[in-house]
């Protein structure tokens with residue numbers, strides 16, 4: 001499928017970059033962008049792509065939110081449908097069996113912050129700004145921001161960010177744990193790539209199991225979360241990757257994982 005608002009780059013080492021590109025509106029998410037993201041993620045071959053990087057086109061914005069010029073025309077039913085469109089696409093990102101890293105380059109507001117939070121972790125450029133400005137527009141966060149922001153930074157900080165609608169700078173986002181690292185804008189992609197390459201050196205199936213355990217255990221009681229991990233651990237012993245990883249250690253060589 002040809003995308004109007006997405007640029008996709010498949011690197012032969014297993015890293016794919018998905019860039020949201022709507023420069024006239026600072027990469028704002030209209031319903032076409034959301035459908036394209038959904039289509040892209042739904043059809044991603046996660047045997048070939050082992051790490052997905054999501055970023056925004058240009059230096060000014062990652063994504064400056066849901067498209068206000070489209071939302072202004074919505075009523076309750078369409079508002080609900082628009083919200084579901086983003087929520088479903090972002091949930092697909094969150095549950096992909098591969099790591100997804102957000103490279104946040106500039107404004108990361110509203111639906112943009114929600115897109116970044118659906119990724120496994122975030123690196124930001126020093127010019128990035130994060131916020132959930134929705135209540136200033138008379139709406140609530142609509143793409144699972146109330147849920148994921150509170151999970152990431154705690155309820156008190158999430159409530160302050162959402163109730164005040166004030167954007168925070170990259171260093172504050174780092175302090176509260178919304179991003180894992182901050183660097184100069186020109187270094188951002190290199191830094192993300194270096195981390196992606198480190199991930200590529202490890203066993204894909206073990207990473208997929210670990211991601212699922214981390215995602216799912218959050219909403220479970222301790223006993224169920226521990227059992228989930230026990231089962232995942234056991235499943236790893238049915239893989240060639242476990243045999244290879246342990247043999248390589250004992251033979252004092254680098255492991256070569258086939259994802260089987």
Ligand code: DAK
Nearest residue numbers: 025026028064065066067068079083109110111133141142
């Ligand atoms: N939507 C549409 N256009 C946008 C936009 C957005 N979110 N953000 C920026 N633009 C457009 C501007 O209108 C402007 O267009 P032209 O005037 O050139 O045609 C162009 O991008 C450049 O923006 P500025 O001229 O404003 O640039 P500045 O550097 O002066 O300011 C800014 C940058 C990011 C501070 C400012 O553009 C801004 O405040 N943008 C809006 C940020 C915002 O409020 N974002 C959150 C959107 S609300 C839900 C579903 C989803 C959501 C909620 C509920 N349900 C259905 C329940 C999600 C909501 C949101 O994300």
